Amino acid sequence: MPTGFDSRVEFAIVLGGDGTVLSACRQLASCNIPLLTVNTGHMGFLTETYLNHLSDAIDLLLADTYTVEERVMLSVQVVRDDVVLWEALSLNEMVLHKEPLTGMCHFEIEVGQHARVDIAADGVILSTPTGSTAYALSAGGPVITPDVPVLQLIPICAHSLASRALVFSETEPVEIFxxxxEQLVMMVDGNAGCYVSPADRVRIHKSRYAARFIRLSSPEFFKILREKLGWGLPHIAKPASVELP
Incomplete structure (x- = not known):
């Protein structure tokens, strides 16, 4: 239990946007504390309720009328000569790229026991299903529902038509060489990161900790996609039915 947290804490309330939620998950996942996420930001894709509904939400919490949804997290490490130099938890994604993000890099990548592959791109993203609606989506990756036990690897602006998003089991560890x-930059969830030298490698695997979200009603992922990203909304009028002669 990190300093400042009592072992009897039953839940935490997070006020903010998605960036605040991501930071809170990294800090509290090891405590096994479920989070009630309250949107006071812009997108709020990861939030459960709004500030003007907080009083009602707390009443439901105190009445024990809620469920807890777990989301897979990644353990991200920078390793040199088998020594871990830097590590962090990630709920959304790990991004490795050149600084600035304007030039091609080569990455040698091992997924599980499979043969090492070479990818030439401006960078690479390793994403969880939760992160599939974030940077991974902007880079051309598929949306993955949170209950599917997979990860995805996405080249950023790949320099080959053969380099496309790869979806694989969450049990497969990944190493990126x-x-x-030149020195590269690694970012985790958009708000934590470090430099990666040519002598380093990045090691990623499913964390033993999970992000735990309090749900006040049954989660409806497609509804969130529709409300936040406009997925599935009609953009043109449907053709009127025509009676054939």
């Missing part, structure tokens, strides 16, 4: 002579 920067085949590049």
């Amino acid at each position: 920067p085949a590049h002579s």
Whole structure:
């Protein structure tokens, strides 16, 4: 239990947007504390309720009328000579790229026991299903519902038509070797990161900790996609039925 948290804490309330929620998940996942996420930001894709509904939400919590949804997290490590130099938890994604993000890099990547592959791109993203609606989606990856036990690897602006998003089991560890002579930048969930030198490798695997979200009603992922991203909304009028002669 991190300093400042009592072991008797039953839940935490997070006020903010998605960035605040991501940061709170990294800090509290190891405590096994479920989070009630309250949107005071812009998108609020990861939030459960709004500030003007907080009083009602707390009443439901105190009445024990809620469920807890678990989301897979990643353990991300920078390793040199088998020594871990830096590590963090990730709920959305790990991104590795050149600084600035304007030039091609080569990455040698191992997924589980499969043969190492070479990818030439401006960067690479390793995403969870939760992160599939974030940077991974902007980079051309598919949306993955949170209950599917997979991860996805996405090249950023790949320099080959053969390099496309790869979806694989969440049980497969991943190692990324920067085949590049210059220092790279790694970001985790958009608000934590470090530099990665040519002598380093990035090691990612499913974390033993999960993000735990309090749900006040049954989760409806497609509804969230529709409300936040406009998925499935009609953009043109449907053709009127025509009676054939």
